[in-house]
Amino acid sequence: MAAYALRRFWTMLWTLLLVSMLIFWIVNLPPGDVLTNQIQQLQASGEAASVSKARFLMQEYALDKPMWEQYLIWMGFWPGPHGFSGILQGDLGWSFELDKPVGEVVGEALWMTIALNAFAIVFVYLVALPLGAIAAVKANTWVDYLATFVGYIGLATPNFLLALILYHKGAQWFGLPVGGLMDKQYADQPMSFAKLGDILVHMIVPIIVIGTSGMAAMVRRLRANLLDELGKPYVTTARAKGVSRVNTVVKYPLRMALNPFVADIGNLLPSLVSGSVLVSLVMGLQTIGPILLSALRSQDYFLSGFILLFVSVLTLAGMLVSDLLLAVLDPRIRFSGRRR
């Protein structure tokens, strides 16, 4: 098991390296980012001071170096103008648009994003698991139809619409705070229990909004999977042993149907992150979604590059977790690397 985990981790590192190259290439692809524009303007002005500033900027950000070297410097594999100073060393680069270090721009939003998405996943699973299981066991009864109906509504409603509805009615009906991830009074305060509590309450509505469509899709999938499994011979064997109805379902087919469920953790994360951009905009959430959007628009490539890399790390970490969980759940996967 430990060897399996190590092997998975090793693969993940290599994947990440490859992904980082791709990201660097892609964010540098379109011409005309903030910095090059600035340098071109300085050079065009022809003044000695401006030209020398342009040269300084080129050197500072290694723009005079070939692309692969720029990449290595960005990652921190290669000494840049200031020695080894890249992402590996914790220097995330400079946001030209906001004229601040990337680390400072992203800062709290990073943790908010992680927290929000983690909670959203927990919400998805907590709701989808029982709902899907009941819908399958009670297939083609009113319980099933109700679960299906709820599922379709969840699937069919665009989440920004759901956000708008809850935005207006959540406060009115349930007294839930809406908009932003914390009260204004905590905005620039250091973390405290009061602030934490406030953040959690503020998260309830966004979690529902972000998680609903994923949850609905998962209910449908679990129902279909479980329905398949319920007809399998080993379920009949369990019944022939005299196992009670509930235990028959929970111990055998549900565990089999869980596999794709667990494997989904990795897939869920990126869709949650990208799906939540709109929601974050509508609800004014301080996550990295809106920051990524504006960074991509203005071609602020250190900023967008880092955020994309961060989302990739999140995804790969999710995949790793789901792989390891699968191995724990399913002996066939655990044994596949081993000689019989």
Place this chain on the structure above:
Amino acid sequence: MASDRAMRTETRASGRAEDGASTPLLDVRGLGVRFGDRRTGMEVVSGVDFHLMRGETLAIVGESGSGKTVSGKALLRILPKGASVSAGTAMFAGRDGRPPRDLLALSRSDMRAVRGGSISMIFQEPMSSLSPLHTIGDQTAEAVRLHTDLRGAAVRDRCLEVFDQVGFPDPARAYDAYPFELSGGLRQRAMIAMALVCGPDLMIADEPTTALDVTTQAQVLDLIKRLQKDMGLAVILVTHDLGVVANMADRVVVMRKGRVVETGTTEDILERPGHGYTRALIAAAPELPVGKPVHHGGVPDPIFWARNLSKTYAGRRSGIGAAAPEIKAVRNVELAVGRGETMAVVGESGSGKSTIAKLMLRAEEPDAGAEVGFKGADGEVLDVTALSGAALKAFRARVQIVFQDPYASLSPRMAVMDILTEPLRVHGKGGDRERRERAAEMMRKVGLSPEHLSRFPHAFSGGQRQRISIARALMLEPELLVCDEPTSALDVSVQAQVLALLKELRDEMGLSYLFISHDLTVVADLADRVAVMRRGRIVEEGPATLLFENPQHPYTRALIAASPEPDLSRRLDLAAVARGAGEPETWPEPFAYSGDQAPGLVEVAPGHFVRCAA
């Protein structure tokens, strides 16, 4: 119900009188099962009566769709979704000494106590009938906890005791093993252990050995018989195989289309069958030939041959840096199909028989040094291993293949016309009209109506589908047909028809067959020569009749001894099975060898070769 019983034909009243002394363990009367609801549903089983004494074995025999499995499941009330018991009683007198209770009327919780407690059931496919996610021990212990007061270590001890009884070489290891770590035979032993761990009065065995190799089948049948004697267990054996019935059952119920057509003692049914259907079933059961003329000698005019044929697969590496172990699926096989003849390759799963066909057809590349030759009707000798491009394509048109599963090998989205004309399209032969005419002709040849060409495969039964597969293989006018277990997915009576068709086509069209099968009895009638394979090697090869009448190798003898036949005078010879079914190391001298040290083939009679030390 009463009218049902009156409608039944030819139910022999045997047994009833002698049973008068004691109450039967189980007395089923007027059992009916319906799929769907009361108004629109369909009765798939109706008016089924039978009874069973303590310690007795009752076989329920029938082909697929006869309602035999449903009847068995109805007793435990574990019918699939949509099916329900519509009529009848099943009085069960358990060991507890209580008066007989009606299984079909028990409350849900009482029924759960019966299931796995006093009546247990085992199924056909031991792999899919066991949960792959739980250890054998876990799944067995569950039954113990449900039906006995044993807890903690005592549960494990009880399981280990039963594992030992059913013949696990290492019960403690089996306890912690997952189903996929065990062989098919051991999996079925695990199922049996699970069924017997609570000491039931009755075990319902639904085709318990159908998915197993013949030698394994013989051992599992013997095990069931032995346990039955030791534990005083009654068994209901649901099967399609009259050979199994002859070896196991005391009494037989023959079912057809949801009704009982005949009941009686095994002796009565097998030797004096009253109903036409029973007679047809017995006639269709494949048997080993006795007293056919023997053709001595080798292959005079080979059409398709292989020499020095080997295939080595790289196994899975056991760790980082470790060398991948080699799996030798086929080793140094030499084989020749005579023109107009049938060469049968027989072996159990994993023996390498299908790999040989793949290698000879170049679906997979053999190891270096192999020689595969084909000499068609034009007299030109092709070196198959060296063919490529257009020459390979032309060769493939001359050698066609019929697959095992007619359900999987025909595209459900293509009409039969498209299925049949596709090979012609691929090889660019003939015009549109010509192709259609040929398709119609082939349909007639395989005994189907050309009017059905516009239908889709789902409209046909398994046997008809296999006829379509054969027609498709014949579309390109091949000279040789490779048949890869073409009948193993079919009912016995259908199997007999398909085999007869193959024989007819061969003689009529001058075809040659390479016939691959796991079952000696299936090839007995069709084959001119037989090669028996074990662990990637041919252990015995020779003219069919000679091989059946005078088998030399212990493994061939084991296969023959393990083939159950519907003949009470020819019971399974377990001693012979035990001598030959094991690993090559366990074979008696001069046949034994270990690892790669196999002896060569020795010619014991003209054309009859046996692998043994000279």
